[in-house]
Amino acid sequence: MMRIRRPSVFAVLLTLFGIAVFSALGVWQLRRAAYKEAVLAHFERAANAPFMSLSDAVADRLPGAYPHVRVTGRLLGDRVYLLDDQMRAGRLGVMVFVPMLPDGSLHTVLVNLGFLARMGPDSTSLPELPPIPGHPVTLTGIYAPPPLPGLKLGGNPLVRETTWPKLVTWIDTAQIAADLHQAVYPHVLLLDPDPHSAYIRSWTANVMPPARHRAYALQWFTFALAAIVMFFVLHRDSRDDTSNDEE
Numbered sequence: 644m645m646r647i648r649r650p651s652v653f654a655v656l657l658t659l660f661g662i663a664v665f666s667a668l669g670v671w672q673l674r675r676a677a678y679k680e681a682v683l684a685h686f687e688r689a690a691n692a693p694f695m696s697l698s699d700a701v702a703d704r705l706p707g708a709y710p711h712v713r714v715t716g717r718l719l720g721d722r723v724y725l726l727d728d729q730m731r732a733g734r735l736g737v738m739v740f741v742p743m744l745p746d747g748s749l750h751t752v753l754v755n756l757g758f759l760a761r762m763g764p765d766s767t768s769l770p771e772l773p774p775i776p777g778h779p780v781t782l783t784g785i786y787a788p789p790p791l792p793g794l795k796l797g798g799n800p801l802v803r804e805t806t807w808p809k810l811v812t813w814i815d816t817a818q819i820a821a822d823l824h825q826a827v828y829p830h831v832l833l834l835d836p837d838p839h840s841a842y843i844r845s846w847t848a849n850v851m852p853p854a855r856h857r858a859y860a861l862q863w864f865t866f867a868l869a870a871i872v873m874f875f876v877l878h879r880d881s882r883d884d885t886s887n888d889e890e
Contacts, residue, residue: 646879646880647875647878647879647880648878648879648880649878650874650878654874654877654878658870658871658873658874661866661867661870662867662870662871665863665864665866665867665870666863666864666867668860668863669860669861669862669863669864669867670860672856672857672859672860672863673856673857673860675851675856676853676854676856676857676860677853679850679851679852679853679856680853682848682850683848683850683853685708685709685848686709686785686787686846686847686848689709689710689711689785690711690785690835690836691711692710692711693711694711694712694713694783695710695711695712695713696712696713696714697712697714697745697748697752697786697828697832698748700712700786701786701828701830709785709786709787709848710785710786711783711784711785711786712783712784712785712786712832713781713782713783714743714745714752714781714782714783714832715745715746715779715780715781715782716743716744716745716746716748716752716779716780716782717743717744717777717778717779717780718741718742718743718754718775718776718777718780719741719742719743719744719751719823720741720774720775720776720777721807722741722742722807722823723739723740723741723772723775723807723808723809724739724740724741724753724801724808724809724810724811724814724819725737725738725739725740725769725808725809725810725811726738726739726740726790726811726812726813726814727810727811727812728812729758731758731760731843731845732843734760734761735760735761736758736759736760736761736770737758737759737761737769737770737810738755738757738758738790739755739756739757739758739759739772739808739842740753740754740755740756740814740831741753741754741756741775742754742819742823742825742827743782743832746779749826750825750826750827750828751820751823751825751826751827751828752827752828752831752832753789753814753816753819753827753828753831753832754782754784754831754832754834755784755831755832755833755834756834756840756842757834757840757842757843757844758842758843758844758845759772759841759842759843769808769810772808773840773841773842782832782834783834783835784832784833784834784835785832785833785835785846786830786831786832786833787830787831787833787846787848787849788829788830788831788849789814789815789816789830789831789849790813790814790849791849801815801818801819801822809822814831816828816829816830816831833846
């Protein structure tokens with residue numbers, strides 16, 4: 644039978660502190676997973692939700708909400724931004740963003756028209772953009788945060804681009820506002836799918852998947868268990884081994 648040496652008060656407190664912190668972090672990650680599941684559910688329902696105006700969506704937007712909006716205005720077809728290194732169905736391409744001036748608004752909203760695959764045998768050529776109407780149009784879509792950037796290595800080429808369309812590696816509405824010399828809404832409009840459009844529009848919520856939060860939770864709970872195991876291993880009475888050898 645294993646006997647435990649009497650631990651110091653510091654060792655007990657340190658172990659209890661570690662268990663409490665690791666367990667709390669695990670519980671927090673589980674709560675984040677539940678929250679992200681709710682966000683994903685809201686996003687899935689957004690496409691079928693009643694329409695609201697863009698101004699109301701901007702004013703009333705709550706965290707985790709994805710308003711379904713209808714907006715009328717004019718697209719700036721000569722000011723196109725191409726978000727590079729996007730993948731859809733195994734094909735490399737770009738996501739096409741066009742600024743829109745909504746009627747009665749002093750702010751510009753970036754409209755995500757959708758995905759276009761690159762062209763050429765090695766997918767090195769930019770796609771040809773379908774014509775963008777110059778007359779006022781009414782668009783519908785989900786008002787959502789811009790795509791999460793990946794590793795920002797080498798900086799955003801937007802600052803070096805001088806001709807349109809401009810290629811970017813992430814969407815930064817503040818940078819685009821400076822580039823356009825106009826105020827830009829912080830979120831973008833993800834257009835509703837259109838079977839007659841050349842663009843692929845398959846949207847997902849811009850959040851960390853719940854499964855990853857659960858994996859982090861398991862990691863923290865494992866650390867809590869490891870703290871318990873280490874406590875007993877470090878305080879095992881070595882005389883147990885001596886007694887077993889003598890027998």
